[in-house]
Amino acid sequence: MASQPETEHPKKAFGWAARDTFTQNYSMHGTHDSQSYVVDLSQFFFFFRETGEKDVAFKIQYCGICHSDLHMLKNEWGNSAYPIVPGHEIAGVVTEVGSKVQKFKVGDKVGVGCMVGSCGSCQSCADDLENYCPKMILTYSAKYKDGTITYGGYSDSMVADEHFVVRIPDGIPLDAAAPLLCAGITVYSPLKYYGLDKPGQHLGVVGLGGLGHMAVKFAKALGAKVTVISTSPNKKKEAIENMGADSFVVSREQDQMQAVKGTLDGIIDTVSAVHPLVPLLGLLKSHGKLVMLGAPEKPLELPAFSLLSGRKVVGGSAIGGLKETQEMLDFAAKHGVKPDIEVIPIDYVNTAMERLLKGDVKYRFVIDIENTLKASS
């Protein structure tokens, strides 16, 4: 008999969850479009495990809202386990540590990102690339090693294996730190892996949302010249004045795109909607690299000529390993790289997610868990 959340584990927690009303809705009406989906998170009590010898328990203070949370709520990747307590940009303060925990103590400021477990023995794990481990366990809506379902950061507390907990450096306030745990590492990792971290390079960033604005800030901190490529002309002022982008190009405007042709060493493409690659490849210098972070649903057209002439590359990347996540946080603290956030009370979460669906946020919502997540009677 399936165990109930209430009886699996001893430690009581409180959060906001989505039930699988959406899936029911979909199977009845066969429709998947955002118009018909109503975000409907509500109060939810659940339980998590005792603090094991390698575990770190912490109270959550802030949690970022990532677009992946929406993908998971809508079961777009087919692997959602309901009820879902989303949230994988989690920042808080340690309340208890297991007997074998070495890196943390009570009172430390810590974070948890997209993963809470991996096999620990494969080549990816050995290479500090837990994000590519075939048995990687997601922070929420995934099956943990003990067979129970994981719950994420839209909640008041969490326990996680020490290996998957990172230290938040002193230079970053916790609310700003939260989005770094997914958006931050997702852009930082490919900038390093694809060699786009050298000062003086000219980088393009496609899409100015949660990921895009982080890419601009990290790229500037690494010493790059940055051109934002966007469909929204109204984001230009902020991109240049607040984020430090050097220029801004509207992708629909041919003459603007033409002016950037053959000038970029690399492009970080954060857009997950289907869009043409050929104009972007044209913006690259020879030996340039186009890095995809969003995964459009349908395959894209790629004329071989666009890659051959110029020996160009299209690659992908997904989040990053724990070691690199810590490195990214330390870099962000040292160079003052912080996301632009809109802090919201938990009661606003459904509205916030609906705004996120329309891209109406500058540039990441962060839930103020500490001050606003309280169980109503």
Add this chain to the structure above:
Amino acid sequence: MAKSPQTQLPLKAFGWAASDTSGILAPFHFSRRENGQNDVTLQILYCGVCHSDLHTLKNDWGFTTYPVVPGHEIVGVVTKIGNNVKNFKVGDKVGVGVIVESCKECECCQQDLESYCPKPVFTYNSPYYDGTRTQGGYSNFVVVHQRYVLRFPENLPLDAGAPLLCAGITVYSPMKYYGMTEAGKHLGVAGLGGLGHVAIKFAKAFGLKVTVISSSPNKEDEAIKRLGADSFLVSSDPAKMKASAAMGTMDYIIDTISAVHSLIPLLGLLKLNGKLVTVGLPNKPLELPIFPLVAGRKLVGGSNFGGIKETQEMLDFCGKHNISADIELIKMDHINTAMERLSKSDVKYRFVIDVANSFSSL
């Protein structure tokens, strides 16, 4: 008044050209420039038949100007050198590949990467600086700037060595650039034609494990027994490929397929961080799924033949390891039949035209 091909330039030349998109080649009288200070004239002995020749003859890429004499896998003997030429002498065996000029000033040219120069002059079907168009190696002789002439290793057969000038460098260059040279790693070679079979030979010389991915099951025996591939995967059944034990086992794949195809099954064969390098130029776009790139940090890259310095390095490597192509030697009058067969992948694995014995002498 416009000059005819025979009188545009001072030296009479003879070759075979196509005059329309049927791509049918026929005898053609034209002319070439005098041998200048920096030039080398070579009598052409052999010329390989590259699939690019066929793409050009049929105007697959949309920029052919007829009449066109194709051929960019040229091996010949030096008959004349200009005053500034120090590295070659009359009688030397030399080769000419895909380009005969470049700007020499851009970053790419300065880094010996002439194949990425934005202003290349290709061996055929390209505008030259004197207003004429270049004509290729299906002809009796050619005049080339010394910088773009290659020394041919003594011990390599001239006929079987000709395809190295395009096919050879086209696979050698990306194998070096994308790091496909670590002994023990697993390389997939997609497409078993002119490029593919040379890739296997290089791969074995680098100590790689090789799996051939091909739509022609009848090539399996040879691939394994004669070419030295370790295994063979038939690609015509995508479902079978997806279910095979080869999924997720390859460190890299070199994709030499000249026809339009989807990259979906090939990307599935790559390990995490795997690299797929495409060197073929189908006339329609490839289908690229993004999800496997993101989920497995994989990449798809391109590569376009190679610079002159690297082409020389590749030839010397072949000389050292005794690597040359597997060819079917033909006379020029057989060329149209050969092109038909090439379009059906019916050649093991490169046609080479015995030019010297097809024409009367220079």
